[in-house]
Amino acid sequence: MNISSTFHSPETTADAEAIYRESKRPIYLSGGQEVVLRLQHDLEHISDLIDLSNIDELHGVHAEGSTLSIGAGENHAAIAGSAVVAHTAPVLSELASSIGDSQTRNRGTIGGAIASKTRSSDWNAALLALDAVIHTTKTSHMAEGYFANGGLTEGELITRICFEIPSQGIYLKHTRASSTDAVVGVLVSRFEKRCRVAIVGAQRVAFLCPALEAALGTRFHPNVYDHSHIPDNMLREKPDASLEYQLNLVEILFKRAIHSCA
Numbered sequence: 288m289n290i291s292s293t294f295h296s297p298e299t300t301a302d303a304e305a306i307y308r309e310s311k312r313p314i315y316l317s318g319g320q321e322v323v324l325r326l327q328h329d330l331e332h333i334s335d336l337i338d339l340s341n342i343d344e345l346h347g348v349h350a351e352g353s354t355l356s357i358g359a360g361e362n363h364a365a366i367a368g369s370a371v372v373a374h375t376a377p378v379l380s381e382l383a384s385s386i387g388d389s390q391t392r393n394r395g396t397i398g399g400a401i402a403s404k405t406r407s408s409d410w411n412a413a414l415l416a417l418d419a420v421i422h423t424t425k426t427s428h429m430a431e432g433y434f435a436n437g438g439l440t441e442g443e444l445i446t447r448i449c450f451e452i453p454s455q456g457i458y459l460k461h462t463r464a465s466s467t468d469a470v471v472g473v474l475v476s477r478f479e480k481r482c483r484v485a486i487v488g489a490q491r492v493a494f495l496c497p498a499l500e501a502a503l504g505t506r507f508h509p510n511v512y513d514h515s516h517i518p519d520n521m522l523r524e525k526p527d528a529s530l531e532y533q534l535n536l537v538e539i540l541f542k543r544a545i546h547s548c549a
């Protein structure tokens with residue numbers, strides 16, 4: 288074990304980035320739900336732990352016009368309990384409250400979930416279906432581009448996430464008895480002139496279904512669903528969930544979601 292790992296607790300993103308640049312093998316620490324697991328195996332490779340929890344700029348939930356902005360440092364429980372989120376985009380309150388157990392929700396942050404490269408997140412479906420912009424200390428990523436380009440660059444910090452507020456939205460996921468991770472999750476959102484359908488599943492990233500969105504745009508009804516609307520190769524065969532099983536789940540969850548929105 289490397290007992291010389293240094294713990295830092297900066298109060299600004301500029302300081303956090305400066306520490307990151309000057310450190311040999313640093314890692315940002317937010318709620319620690321992924322980092323702590325990594326430290327159990329990899330502590331000797333971490334020179335500096337940079338705690339983000341005291342940085343005010345990473346906090347706050349605000350709605351302005353058609354945009355809901357959530358600070359990267361907000362944890363899932365705070366988002367689930369936010370009156371602003373419940374009022375503007377209840378689909379995100381429901382999504383946040385479906386994540387993990389009480390400890391994970393009270394420690395794990397939306398920024399950590401989006402930055403994490405180790406597991407798929409329910410938030411990924413929300414990013415795509417609510418046309419989110421991920422603001423960082425270096426740039427702003429549209430959600431689709433963020434996934435397509437492989438996420439953050441070295442030392443880049445997510446500061447806040449801006450979601451388009453839908454007129455309606457619902458997220459449904461199917462889980463195993465042993466976990467709250469989605470085997471398959473479907474988020475349907477409805478805006479004035481368009482619908483979005485995002486799926487999260489065996490792939491680490493989520494994906495959109497443009498053909499299904501176009502079909503819904505013509506007729507907002509569960510029966511528009513067809514398996515051919517699901518892009519090829521985005522769901523992967525898994526030992527405990529065949530492709531056919533996952534596609535059936537997508538169909539069931541999609542139809543339930545449309546029923547709930549109608």
Ligand SMILES: Cc1cc2nc3c(=O)[nH]c(=O)nc-3n(C[C@H](O)[C@H](O)[C@H](O)COP(=O)(O)OP(=O)(O)OC[C@H]3O[C@@H](n4cnc5c(N)ncnc54)[C@H](O)[C@@H]3O)c2cc1C
Pocket residue numbers: 314315316317318319320321322323339359360385386387388391394395396397398399400402403404406407408409410439443444445446466467468469
């Ligand atoms: C038991 C358990 C159950 C879970 N269940 C679910 C579930 O049902 N659904 C789901 O979607 N997820 C689930 N998760 C995942 C959970 O949501 C994430 O682990 C958590 O949100 C990560 O956030 P964190 O703040 O703890 O990140 P950390 O562990 O602190 O960091 C994760 C990674 O992100 C980096 N990072 C953190 N914040 C930032 C930032 N602002 N900018 C740039 N990089 C950053 C860190 O350096 C690290 O690499 C579960 C996790 C656990 C442990």
